[in-house]
Amino acid sequence: MKDRSLAEWNQSTVDPGKSGKEMHELIRKLYPICRSITGDGVRQTLKILQEYVPLSIHEVPTGARVFDWTIPMEWNIRSAYVRDPRGRKIIDFQKSNLHVLNYSVPVQSKVTLEELKAHLYTIPEHPDWIPYRTSYYKENWGFCISHNQLLGLTDGEYEVFIDSSLKNGSLTYGEYLVKGQTDDEILISTHVCHPSLANDNLAGIAIATFLTRYLRPLSTRYSYRFLFTPGGIGSITWLSQNEQQTSRIKHGLVLACLGDSGNITYKKTRLGDAEVDRVVMRALQETGDPHSILDFTPYGYDERQFGSPGFNLPVGCLMRTPHGEFEEYHTSADNLDFVKPEHLSHSFSFCRRVFEILEQNRTYWNTNPKCEPQLGRRGLYSAIGGNADGRLHELALLWVLNLSDGAHSLLDIASQSALSFEKIEKAAEALRKQGLLREQLRSFHG
Amino acid sequence: MKDRSLAEWNQSTVDPGKSGKEMHELIRKLYPICRSITGDGVRQTLKILQEYVPLSIHEVPTGARVFDWTIPMEWNIRSAYVRDPRGRKIIDFQKSNLHVLNYSVPVQSKVTLEELKAHLYTIPEHPDWIPYRTSYYKENWGFCISHNQLLGLTDGEYEVFIDSSLKNGSLTYGEYLVKGQTDDEILISTHVCHPSLANDNLAGIAIATFLTRYLRPLSTRYSYRFLFTPGGIGSITWLSQNEQQTSRIKHGLVLACLGDSGNITYKKTRLGDAEVDRVVMRALQETGDPHSILDFTPYGYDERQFGSPGFNLPVGCLMRTPHGEFEEYHTSADNLDFVKPEHLSHSFSFCRRVFEILEQNRTYWNTNPKCEPQLGRRGLYSAIGGNADGRLHELALLWVLNLSDGAHSLLDIASQSALSFEKIEKAAEALRKQGLLREQLRSFHG
C-alpha cells in the first residue's frame, strides 16, 4: 500500500550513508562483467539488477529496423589473449575486459610485431592505463594495453587469439515503471553498454536502480519510467518501439558519471527552459554548492536521441564531472576506487530532491482572488508578529495568494519572491488546507 | 471653466514653495486627531479635507460584507490613562494618542506592575520614543510608552483606565473625482487610518488633497479619482463597492510616506511594465536625482489590494523612504518635524510631472507613412542648420514620424531615440498641427 508521499518519506526514512555503501556494493558486483551494446554482458547485468527491482527485460532481434538503424549482430566473447614470441600470454582478456577492442571479430593468427601494432591501442599520456575502445559498426579486431607495455614489446612472432562471436541474436534492454497517480511520466535513462568502467556508467546504473527501490513504495503524482539501455542504439530502439507513448514523458533525466568527486553538472534539455531544467537549477541553487549548468548540445549521452527534433522531449542529463572532462574517462583508471559511496549517495539524494520539487510544483488558482482573504480568522496569522520565520511564512502566504492566477507554478512563485521552494510549498499547503487554492491543470511542454 | 491643459498650467502657475508650506499647515491641523480604521478620527479628518476640496464621504455599516472581510465594530476613544501606585497619572492619552494600543477595548482596573507590563509596548532600541501599535482584529488593550519610562516603573498597584467603545457603527472613507475629457481614470489612493504619525501618512493625505485642488480647474484627458480610505479594509471596501468600474482605471498610484528627506522610491505595479511604471521611471530619470525602483511585492500599502490577482490593476506606490526603512517609522518620532515643506513640495511636483507625461503620452499614426514627408515646405525645418537645439528638434520630428506606426507611444519614442519626453512631445505637437499625425486609440493593460 502506497500511502506516504515522497516528501514525507524524504523527511523520515532515508539513510544516505547506507545507500551509498549499498550502491557501491552493486557496482562491485557489476564491474567484472564484459558489457557491450549487445550480448550476454548486458543480460547478466540486468539479471543482477532484478535482484533489486523486478525489471522487465526486452530482446530485439538482429536485423530489426529501428528508425534509420538496424539492430546489429550480437557480440559475445569467451576469451582472448596475445602470446609473445616466447609463448608467454602477455595480454589476457581474463585480467581485464578492456584489453579487447569491444566488438572485435574472432581472430586466431600469428603476426609480426609490426602487424600486431596496427591492432594495439594505448594512451601515451597515461602510460600505465589501458584505454577502452570500440568498433561497433566497422568489422575489426584489436587489443588495448598500457603504453608502457607497448614500449617493452620486442620483435618476433606473436600469437593473437580472440574467441568472440558476431552472430544473429538480439539487443537487450531493461525497463521498469513505478506507477504513480497519473500517467504523466518522468523518464530516467541510463546506459548499460560499458564494460569495466565504474563511473561511466555503473554509477548511473546503481543510482537508477536504487531510485526505483526508493520510489516503489511511495505514493507519487507522476509515474517514473526507468530505462537501462545500451547507449545510442538502445535508446533509439526504445523510442522506435514506444513512439506513441512518448507524449506521456513530461520530464526526464539521463544519468551518467555520477560517482566521482566532482561537482554536479546539469546539461539542459533541448528546450532550454523546460520545467525539469528550472527544477534542477533550483535544486542546485538550494544546495549552495558549486555546480555547472551546460546548454544542450546534440552530442553526449542518450539525451541526443530524446532531444532529436522529431521527439524534442524535455530530457536533461545529470552528471558529476562530464564525460571526457576527467582523465580517467574511458580508461582502466575509471575503476572501483574512482567512485566513492559518499558521491553516489550525494547524487542519489540530489535526484530525490529533484523528484520532490517536480512532485510538488503545482500551479494553483487563488479561490478568493479579489483582494486578500482575511488570513487572521483562518488562524493563518498565528505566528505573525512573532519571529523572523513566522514573518517569512506570512510573506510566503501573500506571495502564493498573489501569484496563484493559474499562470505561475510554485517554482515560479519561489523565483519571483526570492523565497525558498520549501517555504512556498509550505505556504501553499496551509492555504490549500483552508480551501484558498485549487489546482490548475497544467499544459506541459512549455 | 476648464480651458488650460495641465502642461500649460505647469509652465505658468505653480509655486512649489507656497504649496509646501500650505501642505505642512494641513498636516499640522490633522496631526493631533486620533485616527483608526473606523471612528470619529477619520470623520474629523475628512471634514477638514472638505475645507480644501468637496470630498464625498461614504459610511459603510459594521457587519457589511466586503469580499472575504466584514466591516468591524466602530472604535472610538475619549480618554485613557494609567496612574502609578502613588496616584500620579503617568501615562495619558491626552498627551499623545499613540499611548493607547489602537482599537483597545475599554478597561478600568487595578493591576500589579507584572500584570501591567503584559500590556505595555516599548522600543528598546529607541528608549525615548513611543511606538505605534494596533490590535484591530483581536480584542486586547494596552499602552505604548517610552522604554525609559518602562525602566523607571516600580512595584505596586496601578490603575488602568481606557474610556473607549467598540460598537456597531460604520467605516468611513472619502472619495473625489476630478472629471476629465474621458472616463479613463487615474486612481490616487492614500490611507487615512494612522493617528499622530506625520509621514505615514499625513504627508500622503496632504499631497493627495493638494493634487485635487491643482487638477480641479484644469482640462485633462483623464479623470482623476482620489480615495482617502483606511488602509487594507478601506480599499477592500471601495473595491467591493465599485467592482464594475475598476476597468476604467488605466493607471494608479498609492501615495505614502512622501514628506521625509529621503529620495523618491517607486514600487512598480504587479504588471511590472505598465504604462504608469514606465512613466514614473522616465519622470524619475529626467530629474537626474538618485531614486529607487522596487519590484511589486504583495506586501506594503493598498497596492496589495489593487494588485490582487482578481483585479490586477496597474497601480504602483510612490514613497520617499519606504515604510519600515526609516527608524522613525511607526513611532512618536514620525512627527511634525520629520516632514518638511520642501519635501512635500518636491513630492507634489513630481506627481504633477507624472500626470503630465501620462496626459501627453499618446500613440499616433504617421498620416504620410511612405517615405518622409517634406518638412521644409511646411515650415518645420525653419530652425535647421541653426543651433544644436534646432537640430535636436529636427531629429525629434524624424523620430516621431518614423515610429508613429500605431505601436509606439511618445514615451516609447523618447526611450528609443534617447531624447527627452519633452522634446518628443514638442515635435509631436508641431507635426499634429500640420496634420501629419492622427491619434491611435490605445489598448490598455499591456
Next chain:
Amino acid sequence: MKDRSLAEWNQSTVDPGKSGKEMHELIRKLYPICRSITGDGVRQTLKILQEYVPLSIHEVPTGARVFDWTIPMEWNIRSAYVRDPRGRKIIDFQKSNLHVLNYSVPVQSKVTLEELKAHLYTIPEHPDWIPYRTSYYKENWGFCISHNQLLGLTDGEYEVFIDSSLKNGSLTYGEYLVKGQTDDEILISTHVCHPSLANDNLAGIAIATFLTRYLRPLSTRYSYRFLFTPGGIGSITWLSQNEQQTSRIKHGLVLACLGDSGNITYKKTRLGDAEVDRVVMRALQETGDPHSILDFTPYGYDERQFGSPGFNLPVGCLMRTPHGEFEEYHTSADNLDFVKPEHLSHSFSFCRRVFEILEQNRTYWNTNPKCEPQLGRRGLYSAIGGNADGRLHELALLWVLNLSDGAHSLLDIASQSALSFEKIEKAAEALRKQGLLREQLRSFHG
C-alpha cells in the same frame, strides 16, 4: 551561362588588389563632375558607369509627384566666379565645383564685401578647406571658400557671376537588376548626388558598380537590384514608382563612405534583428576586426526612406567611418587621397561575404528527425576519430541535424553551436547530398 555559385567564385577568382585599384580609377574619372540631385552631372556619371555595367537610366520630369514630394526644377551650371575689386578671378568654379553653393540660382551682379559675405561659406576650424553646401529647396546663391581666403578679402566692389539654370527638366537615376534564380531581391542602394567628394559617395558608387560586375556572371539564389539615385528625393522617387514591387526586397544595404581608413560600421535596419542585420553582424564578427554596430535612426542616408513606417524594409547601411564623424566630411579634403584602393577593396570583399552568407543561409528540415540517422553507413563519419577538424565537422553534422526543424536557419545554427558559418554550411552540404535535409521555404520579414 551562369554556372558558378557565388561561393565557388569567391574561392577561386577574386583579386582584391586589382579591384581596389580599378575602383579607385573609376572614382578618379567621376571626381571632377559637378553632380547634384538633378542635372547633367548625374547623367554624365551614370554614362560612365554604363561603361562597366548596362544600367538602365530613368528620367522623371520636374513637377511629378512622388509621395509627399514634387520633382524639383533641374539644375545645371556652366561656370561661376567672383572677381575682386581689382578684377582678379579669386573664386572659380572651374577649379573646384565645391566653390558654388549647390543649386545656386543664376546671378550676375556687383556687390560690396559686406553683401558678398552674406553669401560666402567657410569652415573656421579647417581654414584651408572648402565646405560643401547645398540649397535645394530654398532659392539662394552662394560661394564656398577656405576660411583663410575669406580672412584675406579686402573692402571694395566684387563681381559675382553664376551661370546656372533652374528649369523644367527631370531627375535622373540608374538601376540595374542582376537576375537570380528567384524573384526575391537584395537591394543595394547608393547616392549619386554629391559633387567632388570622394568618400561620400564616389566610394559607394564604385563599390556598387563593381559588385554588379562581380555578380552578373554568377548563378545566385537572389536577384540583386542596384540603385544609383540622388539622395533623399531619388530613393523617394524610386519607391514611389516601384511601390508594388517592394515586397520582393528581402534584404538591403545602403552603401556610403566606404573608402576611408576607418573600421567598418553597420547601421541596423529599422527592424533591428532582420536577417541582413544578423548576417552582417556575423560577417563582421568572423573578420575578427574591430567594427561598430549602430542602431537604426531615422537620420542618415536612404535607409531613412526604405525604413519609413509605410515601407519598413529590412535595409541597413554599410559604411566605414560614418557621415559626420570624419573631419573631411563634406569638405574639399574628402578628395582622391582620402580614399585608398585597399579600403575600397576591403569594403568590396566584405560585401561579397555578406552576399555569400545571405545566399547560403537556408533553413532545412531534417528528413530523418526521429533519433539521429546512422551517419557511419553514409560515409559521413569517415573523418571521425581523426583530427580536430574532423571532430568539429562531426559536431557540425549533429548540430545541423538537431536544429533543422524548419525553425532554425544555418545562421541560427552557427550562433547556437558557436561554430563558424562556414563549418555549418559545409556540414549542411554534406547532409544535403545524402538526402538528409530538405529546404524549408522561409517566411521573411521576421
